[in-house]
Amino acid sequence: QVQLVESGGGLVQAGGSLRLSCAASGRTFSNYAMGWFRQAPGKEREFVAVIKQSGRDAYYLDSMKGRFTISRDNAKNTVSLQMNSLKPEDTAVYYCAAKTMFTSTIVAEYGYWGQGTQVTVSS
Numbered sequence: 001q002v003q004l005v006e007s008g009g010g011l012v013q014a015g016g017s018l019r020l021s022c023a024a025s026g027r028t029f030s031n032y033a034m035g036w037f038r039q040a041p042g043k044e045r046e047f048v049a050v051i052k053q054s055g056r057d058a059y060y061l062d063s064m065k066g067r068f069t070i071s072r073d074n075a076k077n078t079v080s081l082q083m084n085s086l087k088p089e090d091t092a093v094y095y096c097a098a099k100t101m102f103t104s105t106i107v108a109e110y111g112y113w114g115q116g117t118q119v120t121v122s123s
């Protein structure tokens with residue numbers, strides 16, 4: 001089992017920045033690819049970014065490229081999402097998730113999820 005706890009959400013004005021963090025406990029953190037997803041009201045959960053176990057490679061939804069940066073610290077069992085130039089359409093609950101083996105953009109392939117943290121971007 002892997003337990004995930006997100007933090008860092010909040011209310012920010014458009015154009016501002018937030019840094020989300022996810023603390024993992026349980027199994028060996030470095031064995032897991034770590035992803036960030038988000039879910040806006042009335043919408044399905046969608047992929048945001050994922051980072052490989054080593055931290056050397058990361059992938060993003062196209063609309064996030066250049067604005068969001070995912071990183072991980074395997075010594076501290078944490079994964080972070082730096083979000084810059086935030087837009088009102090980025091408003092959602094953000095979740096971190098873990099999966100073994102390969103990275104994925106597919107929600108159903110992740111076996112472990114945090115409880116989510118709310119991000120609200122005002123215009």
